[in-house]
Structure formats: structure tokens, C-alpha cells
Amino acid sequence: MAPRSQGRSALAVSLLVIALGRSAYADPKADIQAQAKAAMESYDLMDYDAAKKSLNAALASAKKAKLDKDPVAARIHLYLGLAAFAAGDSDGAKTAFVAAATVDPKIQIDAAYKSPELVKLLEQAKAEAGGGSKHVEPTSDGTDCVSVKGLQHNIVDSGKAGGPQPIEALVGSDITPVKVSVMYRIEGATEFVEAKLVKQGSCKYTGAIPAGAMHGSLIHYFVAAYDSNNKIIAGKGSSGSPNIMELSGSAAIRGDEEDPINGRKKPSKTGSTSVSGGVIAGGKPAKVFLAVTGGTGFGYVTGDTEGGNTVQRCCIGNSLVVITPELGFYVNRKLSIGLAGRIGLPLGANINAKDATTHSTIAPAALIRLRYGLTGEEGIRVMGQIGGGIMRNTIKLEKMASDGDTDIVGQGPLLIGAGIGYSKKLAGHVQFILDVSALAGLAVVKEISNLKVNNGASADVQLGFAIGF
Secondary structure (H helix, E strand, O other): OHHHHHHHHHHHHHHHHHHHHHHHHOOHHHHHHHHHHHHHHHHHOOOHHHHHHHHHHHHHHHHHOOOOOOHHHHHHHHHHHHHHHHOOOHHHHHHHHHHHHHHOOOOOOOHHHOOHHHHHHHHHHHHHHHHOOOOOOOOOOOOOHHHOOOEEOOOOOEEEOOOOEEEEEEEOOOOOOOEEEEEEEEOOOOEOEEEEOEEEOOOEEEEEEOHHHOOOOEEEEEEEEEOOOOOEEEEEOOOOOOEEEEEEOOOOOOHHHOOOOOOOOOOOOOOOOOEEOOEEOOOOOOOEEEEEEEEEEEEEEOOEOOOOOEOOOOEEEEEEEEEEEEEEEEOOOOEEEEEEEEEEEOOOOOOOOOOOOOOOOOEEEEEEEEEEEOOOOOEEEEEEEEEEEOEEEEEEEEEEEOOEEEEEEEEOOEEEEEEEEEEEEEEOOEEEEEEEEEEEEEOOOOEEOOEEEEOEEEEEEEEEEEEEO
8 A cells, every 4th residue: 555655645746746837837927028029029120010910919918817907018018119100100109108108107118219209209108198098988878079089989808709899989079080990900810900980979989890800819909080091190099009809708700701711701901001910001111221411521641642742741631522322221120231332522623643634533432331220220320331442632732833732642442431320210211311430541552543542541421311112
């Protein structure tokens, strides 16, 4: 009997160890944080669709784990706002920020993602969240429409699978929508589907999410009011930060709504604006950019001039006009690599190049540039560059030559340098650019096309614009 008793004891201990191990492993908050971290890795790679998908999944996990009022959920709402803003959906970003501030009024944007626009938007969201949203209880009659402001809707946290889910909203007289709709996305789908709400009385709109969509464990939805241009002017939730409705019960999918491949209803596009993966079409992040900047430059020059004169002492020359076109590719939201052309115009020279009938009029160079944004896609950024070509600066000679007093000093042809800049989004993918860059010209050869080149350095200050595609 003793061996049998010992065997039972060992089995009991083993089961206890397994149970304790499972209990220790089951940490929903850690799993949610891991989902959020993975989402922001996609965000850093400018894959905002993937980031939103992962964040919505994390938000659903938080709700199932009863953590939707926990700071971890607030952080997910905040990240959804960042992704929405980066995709060009400012309204969706603000809605997500309001949701974040409602859960955690002291929430802040991480330094790596902070920008003046985002900070301002979060402060506005905190002000709205702090004021609290007015609780509305829509009724079939007797609604006090005078007190209604904006779009008000009681979020539906749970619904029953297999039947239509009623949706009601109140719209105040301060907005004048052309239509009010509920946009819903079934579990596993990537697109939202529209169901229009019908106006009843002065301010009440009613409708439903159809029974065919009410299957699975949850459904994403938001209610929105649209203007004549199909632009959202007010909403409860957004494509980037939708409301989550948990479904109970089970329901089969009707045959006329079944997708033979995925086994679920095929989503459709609505109106002139499609929504895919929570990103409005047209709001995709730019992958390529074209920039043109212009300004002036100056340089430290020594050696011999192109007119055959000697620089008597160290002096500063200048290249009055410098133009730099650049074609680049975004590796991720902070890092880009580009091919730039530096075109200097050494104006003012009146001494001809040696053994030539004219003086030089242009200084061409080609550079490979790496840019890294310290604060994200806009703000302060640093730059490294390397390439080949020639830089030319005009200088005043100490002694006037027979044919003039202003000569040109050439530098290069190996060019290496760095710089710092600032960028500011103006509209869409258009940005304002300010660059301050320095280049060292290394004379790895003595002459280029019979013209003397020297070691030296030049610095440029330029302003311009960039447009992304």
C-alpha cells in the first residue's frame, strides 16, 4: 500500500505544480503589453495598418480580461491615436486620445513619438475627457433635443449573436450632417461596412447592425455623422479606435451571406471613401519623397585658385546660391535614405579659369544622404552624407590681377559631411524643410579637367519643401 500511496502523492504534487505553473504563466496584462509592443514595432516601420490591427486585438484582449479600465488599455488607445494621426486621420486620433484620457487622465505621449501637434491634440482630448461625456438615454418620444450637442451615443458593450443589434444616436443642432451611419467590422475582417441610421423626430437616429454580422466573439463598430463631402464631422469611436461589442450565444451564417473562402460575410465598401484595416484610403504613409531646397553657402578655402592665383592667407569664400534636389526612400518613420544633387553657383567671379576664356559658373556634386528623425517623422533630424563632385567658392584676392579681383577656389572631389535639420508637416504629405549641412572636400586628385582642386570645407543653409508619395 505504501508504494501506491506514494504514487498518489507524487501525482497530486505533479498536478499542483502544473496548475501553479499555468497560473503563473497566465498573465493577461503582460500578454496585452506584448501585443502593444509588437504593434508599435510595426508603427516604427510605418506599417500603420498592421499596427492598428494588433492594437485593436490588444484592446479586445483587455476587454475580455476586464482590463478595459486599466492604464494598460489607456496606453493602447493612445497608440491607436498615434497610428491614426500618422495615417492622416486627425479626427480618429483625437477620438482615441479622448478614450485614453478617460481611462488615465494623466497619460502622456512617449518622448520617441512626441510632436507639438500630438501634444496639443492630447491636451484637447484631456479637456474633453475631463468634462465628461453627457450620458444620453435615447427614448422613443419626448427626447429633449434642445440640450443635445454634437453626436451622442451610448456605447453598446455586449450584444447577442444571431440577431440584429439596435443602434441609436442623438445629433444636436450644432452640426448638420447629410447622413448618420453605424460602421461595423466583423471579427477577422479588415473592412468596415456601413448601415445608415434613419432620423426620427428632431434629433434622434435609429438603425441596427444586421443579424448576419452578429457572429463570432466580438464586433468593432463606431457611429459617425457625415457632411456632403462624405467627411466625418462628429462620431462616437472611429475607424482607428472603434468601440468593441462582445457577443454572446452562437449563430450560423446564412448561406446568401457566406464567403466560400473565409466562411463569413463579404464586407463591402461604402460611399466614396473606403476603410480598410482601420485606415481611410488615401491616408497611407509616404514611402518615397521628393525634396527641393535652396539657400546659400560659404567655405574655408586654401591652396590655389582656378585662375592660377595663390590664396595668400586663410579666408572665407562663398557660394551665393546653392540648390539641392533630393529623391529619397523612407526605411521607417524615422530613417530615410536619399540621393541628392548639390548645385552651387559661384556668382561674382571675374577672373577666368587658367588656360580658359571664361570662369567656372557651376559646381555640381552628387551625395548619398541618411536622415534620422530624433522626434519622429517631423521635427529635429540629423543627417550624414557622402559623395563626389566639386564645391566652388569665390574669394577676393589681396592683390588685383590683370583681369579682375574675384577668383574661384575648387574643393573635392571626395565629399564627406553631416548636418542637422528641421521638418514641419504643412498638409497631407507636404513638409517644410530647413537644413544646415557641412561638407569636407578632400583633394584625392590634384586636378579635375585641368582645374586645380584643394582640401577645404563648405557649409550650406537651405530652405525648401518635400512631398511624399
